[in-house]
Amino acid sequence: MARQVAHEIKNPLTPIRLGMQHLRRAYFDRRGNFDEILERNVERVLVEIDRLDEIARSFSRYGTAPDQRLPAHATDVAAVARDVVALERFGQGALAWEIEGADAPVHALARDEELREVLLNLLENARHARARTVRVSVDRDGSEVMLRVADDGEGIPDELQTRVFEPHFSTRTSGSGLGLAISRRMIEGWGGTIGLRSRVGVGTEVTLRLRANGDGRHD
Numbered sequence: 231m232a233r234q235v236a237h238e239i240k241n242p243l244t245p246i247r248l249g250m251q252h253l254r255r256a257y258f259d260r261r262g263n264f265d266e267i268l269e270r271n272v273e274r275v276l277v278e279i280d281r282l283d284e285i286a287r288s289f290s291r292y293g294t295a296p297d298q299r300l301p302a303h304a305t306d307v308a309a310v311a312r313d314v315v316a317l318e319r320f321g322q323g324a325l326a327w328e329i330e331g332a333d334a335p336v337h338a339l340a341r342d343e344e345l346r347e348v349l350l351n352l353l354e355n356a357r358h359a360r361a362r363t364v365r366v367s368v369d370r371d372g373s374e375v376m377l378r379v380a381d382d383g384e385g386i387p388d389e390l391q392t393r394v395f396e397p398h399f400s401t402r403t404s405g406s407g408l409g410l411a412i413s414r415r416m417i418e419g420w421g422g423t424i425g426l427r428s429r430v431g432v433g434t435e436v437t438l439r440l441r442a443n444g445d446g447r448h449d
Contacts, residue, residue, distance in 0.1 A: 242278035249274045302339040302420035304443040307377055308332035308368045310342060314349040315366055318357075325357060331368040338375035338440035344416050351409040352379040352436050359383025359434065370442055377438040385430040394426060 249271040256267045308331070315329045349366070356364045361383035369376045386394065395414045410424075417424045421441045428434035 239282065242281045246275050246278050300341060302341055302441075304337050305340040305342050305345060306335045307338050307340060307345060307375055307440065308334065308336040310345050311349060311366050311368055311377065314346055314353060317350075318353050318364075321357070323357075325361060326363045327353075328363065328365040329367070330365065332366070336368050336370055336375055337443040338422075339443055340420050340422070340440055341416075348413040348416060348438070349377070349379070351413055355409070356381035356383055356434070359385070361433065373442050375440045375442050377440070378435060380433065380435040382433040385432050385434055386426075386428040387430055391426060391428055395424070 253268060253271045256264050261267060311329060311332045315327050318325075319327050353364060353366075356379065359381060361381035364379065364381045367376075367378045367380070369378075395410050414424050417438060417440070423439045424436065425439075426434065426436050
């Protein structure tokens with residue numbers, strides 16, 4: 231993993247270095263369009279800094295020891311799902327966001343902000359998979375609360391589905407590759423599970439199974 235993180239860090243450093251070299255040459259050459267070159271290279275550097283920040287934060291989250299993690303508590307997962315879907319609807323594009331079963335409170339053992347992070351990661355994965363419709367559903371079955379995120383995007387080949395929860399594995403060329411690995415670690419820390427099924431050309435469905443909180447009300 232250390233070698234992989236070093237590789238991930240090295241990738242953003244190359245465009246940062248090239249951008250700075252280009253900027254220095256343009257300055258000493260007294261380019262007439264220096265302001266344009268400056269703006270373009272600053273924007274590129276800021277994007278790569280954000281990427282480095284994501285890598286650092288993801289690695290830190292994944293490396294947190296079990297005894298240092300905060301315990302799960304009664305969380306209204308329906309409210310978290312509504313908030314995350316509402317946030318995604320502000321994004322650009324014609325992607326349709328649907329939500330079911332989240333009108334009333336549904337409580338499970340989780341952590342609000344961490345669950346929000348998990349759902350945002352899943353919804354962004356659906357966006358990157360070129361989905362046209364993403365459906366988030368909340369359901370309770372006895373002692374379990376199920377959160378499902380289903381999309382009609384590109385799907386994941388069968389031979390890759392067993393690897394999507396591995397650290398630093400990604401079907402995309404950008405990102406840290408730790409999103410689903412961190413999600414699984416957090417969910418399992420709450421006593422829950424996360425699973426995935428997908429078909430190429432049809433879409434992907436991710437299911438979170440969390441422990442219901444007693445009778446469904448906050449203690």
